[in-house]
Amino acid sequence: MQPIVAVRDLTKTYAQGAAASRALNGVDLDIYPRQVTLLMGPSGSGKTTLVSIMGCILRPSSGSVKVAGREVTRLSEKELPAIRLRHMGFVFQGFNLFPTLTAVENVEIALELKRVPRRERRMRAGALLDEVGLNDKHRAYPADLSGGQKQRVAIARALAGDPDVILADEPTAALDKTSGRTVLEMLRRLAHDKGRAVVIVTHDARTLDYADRVVDIEDGRIAAERDAGEERYLVAEEG
Amino acid sequence: MASLAVRNLFHDRVRLVVTLTGIVFAVVLVAVQIGLFIGFTTTTSNVIDNSGADFWVVARGVGYLEVATPFSEKNLYHARATPGVADAQKFIVRFSVWKQADGSQRNCEVVGLDPDSSMGRPWKVVEGDVRDLKLPGTVIVDRFYGPKLGVSRVGDTVEIRGVRARVVGFTDGIRTFTTSPLAFTSFKSAQRYGPVDDDKTVFLLIKAAPGWNLERVRAGLKARLTDVDVYTAREFSGMTTRYWMFGTGAGVTVILAAILGLLVGIVVVAQTIYAATIDHIREFGTLKAMGATNGYIYRIILRQAAISAAIGYGVGIVVAILAEHSSRHGGANIVLPVPVRAALFGLTLAMCVSAAVVSIDKVTKIDPAMVFRG
Numbered sequence: 001m002q003p004i005v006a007v008r009d010l011t012k013t014y015a016q017g018a019a020a021s022r023a024l025n026g027v028d029l030d031i032y033p034r035q036v037t038l039l040m041g042p043s044g045s046g047k048t049t050l051v052s053i054m055g056c057i058l059r060p061s062s063g064s065v066k067v068a069g070r071e072v073t074r075l076s077e078k079e080l081p082a083i084r085l086r087h088m089g090f091v092f093q094g095f096n097l098f099p100t101l102t103a104v105e106n107v108e109i110a111l112e113l114k115r116v117p118r119r120e121r122r123m124r125a126g127a128l129l130d131e132v133g134l135n136d137k138h139r140a141y142p143a144d145l146s147g148g149q150k151q152r153v154a155i156a157r158a159l160a161g162d163p164d165v166i167l168a169d170e171p172t173a174a175l176d177k178t179s180g181r182t183v184l185e186m187l188r189r190l191a192h193d194k195g196r197a198v199v200i201v202t203h204d205a206r207t208l209d210y211a212d213r214v215v216d217i218e219d220g221r222i223a224a225e226r227d228a229g230e231e232r233y234l235v236a237e238e239g
Numbered sequence: 240m241a242s243l244a245v246r247n248l249f250h251d252r253v254r255l256v257v258t259l260t261g262i263v264f265a266v267v268l269v270a271v272q273i274g275l276f277i278g279f280t281t282t283t284s285n286v287i288d289n290s291g292a293d294f295w296v297v298a299r300g301v302g303y304l305e306v307a308t309p310f311s312e313k314n315l316y317h318a319r320a321t322p323g324v325a326d327a328q329k330f331i332v333r334f335s336v337w338k339q340a341d342g343s344q345r346n347c348e349v350v351g352l353d354p355d356s357s358m359g360r361p362w363k364v365v366e367g368d369v370r371d372l373k374l375p376g377t378v379i380v381d382r383f384y385g386p387k388l389g390v391s392r393v394g395d396t397v398e399i400r401g402v403r404a405r406v407v408g409f410t411d412g413i414r415t416f417t418t419s420p421l422a423f424t425s426f427k428s429a430q431r432y433g434p435v436d437d438d439k440t441v442f443l444l445i446k447a448a449p450g451w452n453l454e455r456v457r458a459g460l461k462a463r464l465t466d467v468d469v470y471t472a473r474e475f476s477g478m479t480t481r482y483w484m485f486g487t488g489a490g491v492t493v494i495l496a497a498i499l500g501l502l503v504g505i506v507v508v509a510q511t512i513y514a515a516t517i518d519h520i521r522e523f524g525t526l527k528a529m530g531a532t533n534g535y536i537y538r539i540i541l542r543q544a545a546i547s548a549a550i551g552y553g554v555g556i557v558v559a560i561l562a563e564h565s566s567r568h569g570g571a572n573i574v575l576p577v578p579v580r581a582a583l584f585g586l587t588l589a590m591c592v593s594a595a596v597v598s599i600d601k602v603t604k605i606d607p608a609m610v611f612r613g
Contacts, residue, residue: 048611051611052608057527057607057608058608081530081531081532083530084528084529084530085530088530090525090529090610092611096521096522096610098243098525099250100243100246100250101246105242105243109526109529113529113531113535161530169611
């Protein structure tokens with residue numbers, strides 16, 4: 001299977017000189033469609049830096065990143081938004097919804113960026129909200145939604161651009177147990193049923209139940225990479 | 240995009256009110272100052288602009304209307320004999336002293352004209368008849384200045400430079416920049432009120448015959464008349480306006496106040512739009528992460544600036560028009576013609592858009608990776 005994102009010998013250094021801090025140090029990683037990949041590791045290990053670079057919103061210091069076979073590290077600032085728009089969908093820990101827009105308008109905005117005609121936008125945004133179980137919340141504002149509902153709106157928005165990759169940064173961190181499970185189940189279905197590549201940055205051990213692959217990152221390097229079933233077994237053993 | 244721009248703008252009502260107040264303040268200040276400037280320029284030269292003359296003949300070296308010195312009236316006959324001249328009349332504008340029945344005095348500007356001529360007549364006459372000025376010692380004044388001059392009706396009598404004068408009519412809406420009211424009277428009476436010597440005049444008003452080239456007529460006048468300058472009405476009007484507006488500094492003050500209003504508007508609007516941008520910076524970061532270009536986000540900010548401009552202008556121009564109407568009953572003359580109102584909208588839009596530039600600069604520097612931070 002061809003990876004949708006291929007990262008090779010990636011480094012990222014913040015600042016320069018004595019203050020320089022290396023966040024990533026020679027990372028190689030492939031992300032595949034139909035898989036839920038977990039990026040796990042302690043705070044400051046480089047998970048978020050890695051997902052930012054894979055999402056084409058942060059430039060690496062060196063190394064290669066290919067998205068759908070295209071090298072993106074040398075693309076200009078003007079070219080990168082088109083890559084994000086075409087291939088990436090983001091789900092954030094803090095939801096990052098637009099508080100002045102309704103749920104359906106939040107989803108529509110992603111379609112507007114893709115220049116989908118106005119009438120079609122409303123229809124497709126409504127269908128996506130229905131898909132994530134928010135049939136009755138189209139006109140609700142984010143302030144009137146629970147954390148789980150907000151994250152589902154965020155997932156619908158991420159899906160609106162029909163991306164190849166969903167990058168989710170701590171998607172369950174702000175959610176209660178039930179909402180967290182709903183969101184993770186939704187992300188798993190996106191990978192297994194819809195063929196997306198789903199990357200989840202997390203500390204949350206509950207996430208293991210929904211993952212196919214676990215990548216441990218420590219000190220800017222990939223410390224271990226294994227099948228999630230094996231990880232679940234180890235966690236159970238430790239338990 | 241439209242809805243995000245509008246929703247974000249109207250979301251924080253307090254900030255919107257502050258923004259709109261700043262714009263309204265700037266619009267009213269600029270409109271009133273420009274209106275005053277136009278009003279001043281209109282009043283400084285209204286006697287010339289309403290004279291109906293093609294040329295004004297003045298003593299050599301005279302720079303503006305109010306300081307003209309008398310010259311020999313022989314020039315009148317030479318002027319009438321000049322080819323292309325349809326009519327030539329003597330005319331006087333002189334400062335004088337108006338003494339009310341109760342003995343109090345104030346300055347006035349005596350305007351001496353030929354009541355049978357079509358040139359130099361008072362305009363906006365609302366009571367009485369210009370032909371009544373044929374009677375010696377009669378005047379027409381503006382209603383607005385009536386209380387200041389101590390007259391309220393036809394038949395009231397006063398003294399001008401010690402000579403009796405009877406009011407035979409009123410105009411309505413003729414202001415003066417010098418605040419000395421105009422007292423229209425016959426040329427003969429004006430010679431006494433001026434005073435101006437019997438064989439002299441202060442101006443000659445010239446009407447060219449239809450079909451004649453004005454420059455040819457002027458060349459003929461210059462060749463025949465002595466010790467005088469010949470100006471078209473437009474030239475002399477411009478000279479008089481420039482003197483009062485720029486020679487005295489009055490116009491510069493008004494223009495500076497208008498510029499100040501504009502700057503205050505830009506600063507207030509820039510500050511509020513910038514604060515709003517900072518408040519929504521994370522949303523703009525999210526948009527960038529989602530694939531929005533800088534141009535897309537600029538358009539949101541510019542749309543907000545344009546909407547603010549439209550609302551602020553709408554309210555501001557209504558206030559300015561009310562001020563214009565109320566100025567008709569007050570001392571200051573505010574004039575806001577429709578083209579000026581339209582230009583003000585362009586100015587308001589430019590003000591708001593330029594105020595948004597600071598925010599645009601901020602958005603350009605947003606790091607989309609910020610969306611992953613907490």
